[in-house]
Every structure is written in structure tokens, then in C-alpha cells.
Amino acid sequence: MTTPGHERYEDGGDRGDVAGRAGGTATHEVTNQPPPLAPYDACEDLALLEGVRREGAGWAEEGLRRLGVRAGGAEAQEWGDLANRHAPELRTHDRYGHRIDEVEYHPSWHHLMRVAVAEGLAGAPWADDRPGAHVARTAGGLVWGHTEAGHGCPTSMTYAAVPVLRRQPELAEVYEPLLTAREYDPGLRPPAGKRGLLAGMGMTEKQGGSDVRTNTTTATPAAEPGVYTLRGHKWFTSAPMCDVFLVLARAPGGLSCFLVPRVLPDGTRNTFRVQRLKDKLGNRSNASCEPEFDRTVAWLVGPEGGGVKTIIEMVNCTRLDCVMSTATLMRKTLVEAGHHARHRSAFGARLIEQPLMRNVLADLALESEAATTLTLRLAGAADRGVRGDAGEAAFRRIATAVGKYWVTKRGPAFTAEALECLGGNGYVEESGMPRHYREAPLLSIWEGSGNVNALDVLRALHREPGTADALFGELALARGADARLDAAVAGLRDRLAGASPAGARRLVELMALTLQASLLVRYAPPAVADAFCATRLGGDWGHSFGTLPDGVALDPVLERALPLAQPF
Template sequence: MATTTAVPDLDPRTGAPPRRAGGDLLEGDRPLRDALVREGAGELLAEVHAAGRTFAAGDAIDDGTIANVATPQIVGPAEVRFDPAFHAIMRRAVEHGITGVPWADERPGAHVARAAKFMLLAQVEAGSTCPMAMTYSCVPALRLSDAVAAEWEPRVSSGVYDPRELPAEAKDGALIGMALTEAAGGSDLAGLTTVGRPLGGDAYAVSGVKWFVSAIQSDAFFVLAKTETGISCLLVPRLRDDGTPNGFEITALKDKLGNRSNPTAEVTLTDAHGRLVGEEGRGVAAIMAMIGGTRTDCVLGSTAVMRLGTAEAIHHGDHRHAFGRALSEQPVMTAVLADLALETEAAVAAALWLVRLAERSRAGDEGAELVRRIAAPALKYWICKRAPIHAAEAIECQGGFGYMEDSRLARCYREAPLMSIWEGSGNVQTLDVLRAVQRTPAVLEALLAELDAAAGGDRRLDARTAELRALVADPQRLAADPRGLAARIALALQAAVLVRGAPFEVADAFCASRLADGPPAVFGALPASVDAAAVVARHRPQDG
């Protein structure tokens, strides 16, 4: 059945198809709509549709472009200045509840709905998702101190964007970031040089140099510092109560490959006033209460890269013609587009399932927490690794146009590797998976039970589950290939979610192309049994 226009309508100068702008990003994203319903957020679809309309608008797309060209500049010891376009993006995002709002919302599925909005935002402007992720994820860490939570949680969950350069207590809303990384290393904290000197009670004077601090405009930062009993987590405001810098100096902004709207800085702290969060000497455990959320948001960000790439590639193929018909209807291109779509749908399904798993864990479901313990690092590893490869293929689908800045995929390509680096690189995630399997037998049992829940739905998934059972029973094989283990677990979980809830043609195509012999080396090498046109139709964007 023909689904595309009869004649090409590309821009004669750039080769660009008509711009996708206007409408509703969610309306044309059936996999995301289905996942929202499947993971318990069906009653909240209307507000996600509202976000979809906001982020599909032409002015939002333009603001995203401008914010990455007119980049932030240092204008004071502790202050950066942004183009109004970035503030406009941030205001839209905060007002749609993408920061801490779900923590004050007791409706089932509130966090799942927020995750979907995050993915819609990330398709328009990825730099803003960094402060969104940290300000959302900070709440469990804030709650480790009743006094700190009482002061800061209302600010981060207010749904108000307040960029005024004022002390936090004078503002209607606040952003919170992290200042962890030092020049000597990231994940290895043995060389940490920042120190916290006790001032009495929960107060400390913090001094040191942090080498990579993103969203530097945040109102406060979680800082890891050495104290008398070990590494502790301290919340350090950027400004003092009188509005002057809190021993906080921005010494340089990083010239990053992408994510350029988001200011990442080198910072020197000199007797900055901070407050203890969690127990003294237990700072790593305290900050992990936050990083659990930001790692999941890295999965969401990578998934958004895939959705944008898939939508733009299909849109381009629908409007570009070759040999008498739309490029998207040429069988070899249809296969590539379908493969990109399968990768995207598996990421969407697994990402929202993971967010729902965290909701269940917070509600006291111990089994959900055990599964989350291994699923989170496995999916963070795999989905974030797949995004750059996916982005490259999506650009190729657009030909020469895709390699120009006129295409939205040029910026998307620069963003794609970042999520795999942030919040623990691939090796960190795979070692986390290995530790979970080796140290906590209940985690492995919960994982296999989760896969068994899809037993009988697809013979290839059943075979993968049996293979995992055999693999984890052999400690030597496990330790020899942590990356292979994480990939196998991630693919099995993606397949299980799809088998239980996605249309048959999608689940069957995913299992046939990813589980039988592992993922193909290139996109588009699908088994002949796959209904590629049906898969593409399910992902065809309707905005614009």
C-alpha cells in the first residue's frame, strides 16, 4: 500500500525535505504511546501529548538550534550568561514537569510519564536534559537528610523555572547538579583531593578543584570530598545567602564536541559552605542515590537520539524519490529503516519498563529492586552503545543532506556518544553487572524469573534465557567477557518486554534479527521473514 507522496518535494538548494515542525511528537510515535500505557501511565497520556505539541513546535526547534550556536559565556566568578533561546527551552521543560515534579505527584505512572516527556525534549535540545536529569534525580539523595530535603525538595519539585541570579531561598524554583570529577580520574575516587573541613553540626567548609561540572548554572551541587571519616557527600550552594559566590569560582568552560548549550566548567572551591547529606564517610552510597536516576536518564537520552534518527530518516525517505518511487519504498532502504525502527522500539520499551521498575521498587517491591539492580547497568551499557551506530546509519539514510548542519541529525550525531560516557562509561556498567551476578545470587534469580515470565512467547528468547542460565553457572566464562554478559542480558530483557507487550510483527522481527545469531554487523540485514514495511509504518512520524 502506498504511504508516501507521489512526487518529490525537496529543497532544490539543500536537498532537504519539508521541515518536521508543528503537530504532536507523541501522536506519531506509536511505540512510545503503547509503552506509556503498558507501563501504567495511560491515564497521563493527555499531559504527555501536551509536551509533544510543545516540543514539536517550530519555535522550540529553532530555540534548540540557537542555544547550541549562541553558547553560554562566563560573566562573573560564579555566573554564566545564556542566550534567551536556552532559557525558553528550559522554561518549557520545567513547566512540563521534567525536573522534580513527579516526586510530589502520587499518581501511578507519574515517573513514567515524566520519562516520556524527557525523551520528547531530548529530540529538540539535548543540552537542557542534563539539568533536567540531575534536578529530577537529586530527590532521593536530598531525602537522606531531613533538614536538607525540607529546604530543597520544594524548590526542585515546584515546576517553576527561575533563572534569576539570586540565593536559592529567594527563588521560586531551583536546579541541582553534581561536582564529582577531578582531573586525576572519574570513577576511581582513590585520588580525590577535595576536602571538607567540619564547622559543627552538618556544616563543612569545602575546598578543592572539580574538573568537569555540567549545568554550572545550578543553584547547588552535590560534591564528594574527603572528611575525617572518609569520602562524604556535601550539598554546596553556588551563592551565599547574601548573593555573593559561595567560595565558588568558574575557571574555564569546556569546549565540548556536542551538548554545547549545556555549560560544563572547571570549578575551584575555596572554603565553600556545604551541608552533609547522608552519613559522613558514606558519600559514595549517598551520591549513588542520585546517580541511579541520572543513569536511567542517560538511557532515555540515547533512546531519544534513536527516535529522532528514525523519524528523520523515514521522513526523508518518504520525500526523496529514486527510480520512480519514494526512497522509503525501495526494498533495500525499507529494510534499513525497519532495522533502525526495531532498535528504537526495543530501546523505548525497555527504557520505560526500567522507569516503571524503579517506581515499583520505591513502592516496596523487593523483586523489582533486584531486577533493577542488574537491568539498569545492562541497559545503560547496551542502549547507550547502540545510539552512536544508529545515528550514523540515520545520517546515511539522508545522504549528503544528513552530513550538513541543515539536518537535525548533525547535532544528534555529536550528542550520541555522550550518554555512554556520562554517569559511568561502558566498562563501569559491565563491571557493575558482573558484580551483581557474582555477589548477589538473588539478583540473578530475579532476572531469570523476569525472563521466564515471557517463556513460550518466542523460541529464540527461550533459547537465549537457557543460554544465560548456562553462562552464569560458569564463573570463568562470566569473568572473561563482562561486556558480552551485559549485552546478552540487555538484549534478552528488550526481547522479553517486546514479546509480552509489542505487536507480534515487532517482537518477532526483533527476536529474529537480534537473538538468533546476535545483532547483525550493519543495519538493514534483516531476515526475509520480517515485515519491514509494517515496522516502518508503525514509526512513521506525523508531526509537521
Template sequence: MGAEVVMINTHEVENQVPAREGVDEFTSNVPLVEAVARWGRGGAEASARPEASAQAEASAQELARIGALVGSSAFQRDAERANTHPPVLQAFDRWGRRIDEVEYDDAYHRVIGAAVAAGAHTSAAAAPGPGANVDRAAAFLLFAQVEPGHACPVSMTHAAVPTLELAASGLRDEWMPRLLSRAYEPRLGGDGGGGGTTKQSALVGMAMTEKQGGSDVRANTTRAERRGGSGSSSGAASWGAEYGLTGHKWFCSAPMSDAFLVLAQAQHGLSCFFVPRVLPDGSRNVFRIQRLKDKLGNRSNASSEIELDGTTGWLIGEEGRGVATIVQMVTRTRLDCVIGSAAGMRQAVAEAAWHVRHRSAFGALLVDQPVMSAVVADLALESEAATLTAMRLARSYDEDADGAEQAFRRLATAVSKYWVCKRGAGHAAEALECLGGNGYTEAFPLARRYREQPLLAIWEGSGNVIALDVLRVLAREPEAFEAFFAEVGAAAGESPVFDAALAAARSLVRELSATDAASAAFLARELTERLALVLQGSLMLRYSPGGVADAFVRTRLGDEGGRQYGVLPRGADVAGILARA
């Protein structure tokens, strides 16, 4: 007889945190629920119509459906797979024909397909009205919270709508229904892709920056040469003036998209063009994807360098007015940078709060240990302020926004983009640390989030670009500052700390209005930071519970906070803050 085999069990797995799955990411996000109820379609401050309550209920139900979807284990697995199986460039087919296609994992298609089906791209344009942009922003936030890479083409399609409105009627009428569609069709169509021009939906990207210029798009060298007649080579006579574009774009986002807004130098200066991948006759446009960028994060989304060589494009707006034309798109993608950063902060807080409520150390749950609860509470304060900022900003983009609201959003978009996006990276790092070694591994989502957050501070203008934009507003659009301070000043008298910060911000604005350009530029970041903090402080004082608002104002606008997260004022309502996390 053989010797008896003894199985040795070295240990039981215990004190590990259960998977955070099966969570409704909408209803569990109290600040977001409150913001939608206040500013969303049918919300308390968005509509006084009789049918408003029914609209609000329908919106809440749809967002809860999305919240349950993105909180499911299946969606989370797809999010992970889309990032661990990144897109691959297929420059040629197997017979050697140039196709310039990007191949994605099926998980990515399921993620973006769900976002498009939910209207996270263009629902506000398809069914405009008070609160429409808030509901759309909430849906966008929920999807981006779990898988941020797909949000790039979703955002650009959303943002392309107002620019496409400036196109010739034939082009607009042909393409606008595709942008507003909730169908998702991954294949390009045309030669090599099948389907000709029958595709009924579309995603839109952009290609602005070049090697020599970066953010200085006026240094672009891509040329645009007018072709004789209208639609002379493409069969699209009603699409307006047709051009041939030649040049290299250093960053082209989401190159698998169906069309792009592109900046190029025409006879009368930098101009904006609509460049489809498939031409009206079903042939492929010249759009050579040279390589995909190897990025720090945002791995599920392809970014590329492209070569244009006589590529067909149609003028949008006027020649020489390219920046003014495409800025309609840029402004809304900046809005989505704010929303996306808020989404990342929410994921970070949710994962950290989940971990500390289930993990024990030194004889107690982490959440019951004051040093840890203070850190998570501080992270939650940042997340709530970012969510309020994003949703209030989205409300200012609704079609019923009056002149004051439009002036407010002109400044508030830049200010919020600068501050909220910059806070994202440090916030993710601190949240990751709450999970200890687990947080630093790719098996947990915060490692991916840590690599993701810096992108949104760069995309659509890094810090200096945005701060200088704020100075341009100060010099050219004083009404924007009037509208901004009218909004922010609604919280005056609620807190002496806030009142002092508001007075200091106003004083700095007066100082910079009277100083020379070089001195103003030196203080541009200080100005932008001060404006962002008084905006967030005002929103927190007006809309968050007293203990939450008090802790935020005293730490961010006063001198009772620390240089790192977790330094809260004595007597802060930590339990109340954590209850909302």
C-alpha cells in the same frame, strides 16, 4: 534606451524534503504511546483504581501537548539556536568582581523553562504514585528528543531528590520545595545577581570526578574540614554539619545550577556534601568556574572545571558513606541516560523515516525501495526496543515498587545503561546516512544528534565501569539476578530463538558465579550484553506486534541479522515495522 535585463532562472527546487514541523511527537511515536498506556499513571498495568482511566486520559493529553510543543517550528528553532549559540563563562563582572556565572542564549532558557514547567524534572516526586515515573520519563524523552543538552540539569534535579531526602531536616525542608517547583528562574540571586535568598525554584547539579581519578572517585583529593558547631558561618543552624571544601573538580555538570552534590574526603573518608551557590545569608559561596569544557557535542549545556577554596557545604548522610549516599542520584541519572538514548534513537528514526517518505531517487520514493526500507525498519526496531526498555525501567522506580521490582531495577538499570547507550552512536550514524549529504550538514538535526549520542555512553559510567558494576551485583546481590530472570522469563516459550538466548545467558551467569575475579572481568561485557538483549527480546515478544518482535529477536538474538543495519530476515514484516515509525 538601455538593454532589457533578462532574468535567468537556472532551476526549480524540487525533490527536497519539506521541513518536519508541526508534528505531535507523542502521538506519532506509537511504541511510546503504548508504553504509557500500559505502565503510566492510570495505565493498564500500573493501577486498577476506579479513577485510573481518567488519570490515563489526562496523562495522554498532557503528553500530547508536550509532543505538539516540541514538534513545533518555534521549539525546533530554539533547539538549534541553543546549540549554535553555546553558553559563555562570565568569570567577572565589568568592575572586576568575581561572579562565576554562565550566560546562556534566551533560546536555551525557553527550552529548559518549558521542560521544567511540564514537570520533566521532578513531577514523579511531586505527585508520586503508580506510573508516575513513566509519565515523567515520557515527558523527559519528548523534550530530550529535540534538544538534548538541557536534559542534563533536568535529569540531575530529578535524580537529586532521593539523596536530598537523606539531608538534615532544615536543609531538606528548605530545598525540596524548590526542586519540586515547576517555576524556572535563571538567575542565581545573592551578591551580584539580585534577589537574595528569595528564589523559589532550583536546579541541582553534581561534581564528583577529579583529574587524577575520573570514574575512580575514591581517589578524590578534595578535602572537607568540619567547622565548629552547626551553621557556624552561614546562619543555617538546622542544615546539619557544616564543612569547608577545598579542591578541584575536573567535571562539574551544569555549573549554572543553584546547588550541587559534591564528593570530598572528610575525616572518616569519602563523603557527600550539599553545596549551594548562594548561602542562606544571601552571599555567594566560593565556587570558581575555571573554564568551560569544549565538548564534541552537548553544546547547549555547559560543563566545567571548578575550584573549591573553603567552599561551604553541608554533610548529607554519614561521613565515609559518600558513594552510598550519592549513588541514589547516580542510579537515577543512569536511568535518564537510557531514556535520553532512546530519545535520540526516536529522533533519528523519525527524521530518517520522514526523509525517505518524501525523497525520490532512481524513479521511486526511497521508502518504496527495498534496500532503503530495510535500513529504516531496522533502525525502527532498535528504537522501539530502547523505548520499551526505558519505560519498563522507569516503572520499576515508582513508589509502589516492591522488593522484587527494586532488585530488578538494580541490575536492569546497569544492563540497560550499558547496552542502549552504546547502541546510540551507531544508530545515529546510520540514520544520518539515510539523509545523504544533507544529514552531514549542521542545517539538519541529525548531525547534532550524531555528536550527542556518544555522551550518554560515557556519562554516569562508561562501558567498563557499568560492566564491572554488573559483576558486583552478581557477587553481592543474587536476588537482583533472580528478579531479573523472573521478569525476562515471562516471555519463555514465545520464540525458540529467544529461549536459546535466555538459556545461554543463564549458563553464563552460572559460569561467572563460580570463576575467579580476573576471568569474570574478562567476560563482564559479554555478560552485560547478553542480559541486555534477552531483556529487550522479552519486552518485544510480550508487548510489540508479532512481526516486529519476530524481526527483532531473529536479528539481535539469533543469527539472521547483519553487522550493519538493514540486514533483516527474509520475509520480515518491513511494512508493518515502518508503519509504527
């Protein structure tokens, strides 16, 4: 029992005498700290909802809103935190010495995966005939990605594997129903006996990286037609506990694409030796590994020698997901920064009332809306392209590479600025902001770094002339709406005429900015479009976020991006 003015602490100590000498004031009273953000609605994003309706997936809005509440809930947010704090662990052998090559994940990883697959964020859209199904999936990623990013890797690769397998109908007949299922069924077992499958891919090798032409993994034909055995080593293969992998290897006819199951139809383990897990900067919830193949059984997908052409469809899909994941990180960190600014006071006023902080948040809001709007436009093009629209397919080809380059390049700077809005609180792991910051660089590296994507844009322009027509056709839809945009498009045409590899980055950057501006001019409120064009195209901008000119109307930008963010 304590005496008046004294407190009994958990360690049994009585420190009332200290409090008394200090005038009875507690030394650890917590004030001026924001409450936890969760629970919140991760779908509360006007740019997202408007884009979903515009791109033909309005029918999915109810489900997205339900998913947004779940994604922003305390339970799902904790799953994301725990899945990253408890990284996957590799078990190469069992207790008896048998090689098993299994990776163990924290239960939170499985909770996240179960929801993602059930919500159709893996292969499900390929089994959905509704127009907008692929848009709905992308929008679901923009919402559920508020939990954490790592588990989006296997769902992305599973989604991207389906159109590749369709090039080999007999394989698609077996695997596609399971890859498009909405059931998460972890564990290495014969694929035919599972309720759902996940797919990964293995392309790069240590001597070449993105230059897969230097790959040395070999594929030797077996007696059975279409069956080969692989021998070699891959350098960066994510999600090794997936059920099947699409792998590049060198067959007698040249570099080819193969399907490699972890477990063979007869129940025996295929040789897939996980040499080690990568110790990565971020994306720590998701295991990435170096697998070794040795007489590994594989099935040919597409023709011999056509491996890159076959698997490029998978890359196009996963590049879209890189744009989507970056847009998700932008939105998530903007919401975190806005929440902190609403509740934190400094120098006599709430941060959200401080003019310079409002400038920073508004600038971030412009970047976030531009990324989200472009992401959904790309998803719409993908959806219509797979349904036979040649013009949309051409636009998707060029615009996805452009978006992959630019949006993912903006991600690290964006997340750093959002983190800084929290000050020192943002620099500690408990805030979650360091995890987002470490995640951002991955998305510009995965599926081709900046140079690879920029050069891919040049390749598309030179080899597929329809892609340039598709891009300028899209830009023409905003002609006359903003003089700065018109001037930028004219400059883009001039720059395109003399495009060279050395200048590819500047060209692609201008393509991205004009494309984003044209979408905002057509679809965003005037205040958003005007601010974006003035700064990103008109040159009235500094070299960091928070340098919007005095004439920009900040209030409508903030009110749209961060409800209740206005100071009065």
C-alpha cells in the same frame, strides 16, 4: 523595472540574459527536496504510548500529546537549534573586577528549560503521589527531548538529587519543595528567595575520573555541626548555573557527600570558581566546567565515609535518563530519516519504496522500539520501587545498569545510519543530524562508561543476589513464546555461572538483548518481536543496520513506527 524574460535580483543585477541563453530555465529551481519536518507530533509513537499505559501512567497521555505537538513545532525546534549554535559563555569577573563566575546562555536555552521544568521533567515527580508519576516524567523526556538534549542535563540532575537529600531530613525540608517546584527561576540568588531550584553534582576529579576513591578534595569540619569547608578541584561538572550541587569530598571519616549552594543563605556568593568551560564534542548548549573550591561552605549529606553509597541513588536516576535520552535520539533521527525517505526520489522511485532503504528503516525501527520499551519498563520499576516494591527495586538495580550499557552503546551507530539515510543532506549542520550524531557518544560516557557499567552489573550480581532473581523472573514471563528467546535465556544462565571481569561486556550485552526481546515478545506486535528475535538472538543478521533477512515482514514494522511510510 525588468524587461520580459529578465529578473531583477536582490543585489540589483539583471540576469535574464543568462536565463535566456539557457533556454529560459532557472538554474536554481529547487526540486526533489523534502519539506521541513516541523511542525510534527513528537508523541506520535505507538511504542511510547502503549508503554506509558502499560507502566501505569495512562492518566498522563493527554498532557504528553499536548507536549508532543509543542516539541515538534517550528518554534521549539528553532529553540533547540539556536541553543546549540550559540554556546554558553563564561564570565569570571564583572566590569569592576569582582569574581562572579557566571555562565550566560542564549535565550532559547531558557525557553527550553522553562517548558521542561513546568512540564514536570525535573524534580516534580517526587511531590506527586499518583502511581506512574515517574513514568510520566520519563515519557515527557522521550517527547520533549525531540527539541534538543543538552538542557536535559540539569533537569536530570535535579530529579536525581531529591532522593539523596532525603537522607538528610533537615536539608530536604528546606530544599525539596523548591527542587520539586514547576517554576524555572534562573539567576544566582539565595535559594530560599527563589520560586524553584536546580541541582547539579560534582564527583569526578582529573586524577581519577570514575575512580572517585582517588578524590583529593578535602572537607574540614566547621564549628557548626554538619557544616564543612571544601578545598579542591572538580574535573567535569555540568550546568554550573544550578543553585545547589551534591559533591564528593574527603572528610576525616572518609569520602563523603555534601550539599554545596552557589549562594549562601545570607546572600553572599559561595566560593565556586569556574576555571573554564569544556570544549565538548557535542552537548554544546549545556555548559560543563571545572570548578575550584576554596573554603567553600558545604553541608554533610548522609554519614561521613558513606559518600559513594549516598550519592549512588543519584547515579541510578541519571543512568535511567541516559537510556531515555538515547532512546529519544533514536526516535528523533528515525523520524527525520523516514520523513526524508517519504519525500525524496532516486533512481525512479521514492526512497521509501526502495527495498533496501525499507530494510534499513525497518531495522532502525526495531532498535528504536526496543530502546523505548525498555526505557519505560525501567521507569515503571523505578516508580514502583520508590513506592516500596522490593522486587521492582531489585529489578531496577540490575536492569538500569544493563540498559545504560547497551542502549547507549547502540546510539552512535544508530544515529550514524539514520544520518546516512539523508545522504549528503544529513552531513550538513542545517539538517540537525550532525548535532544528534555528536550527542550520542556522550550518553555512553556520562554516569560511567561502558566498562564501568558492565563491571557494576557484575558487582550487583555478586553482592546483591536478589538482582539476578529479579532479572530472570522478568525473563521468565516470556518463557515459551519464542524458541530463540528461550535458548538465549538458557545460554545467559550458563554464561552467568562463569562470569569474569574480562567477559563482562559480552554478558551484559546478552542480558540486554534477552531483556529487550522478552519485552517485545510480550507487548509488541508479532512482526516486530519475530524480526527482533530472528536478528538479535537468532543470528540471522549482518554487521550493520539494513541487513534484515528476506523472511522478515517489513511493512508492518514500518507502518507501526512511521505512519504513512508504506509505499502504496
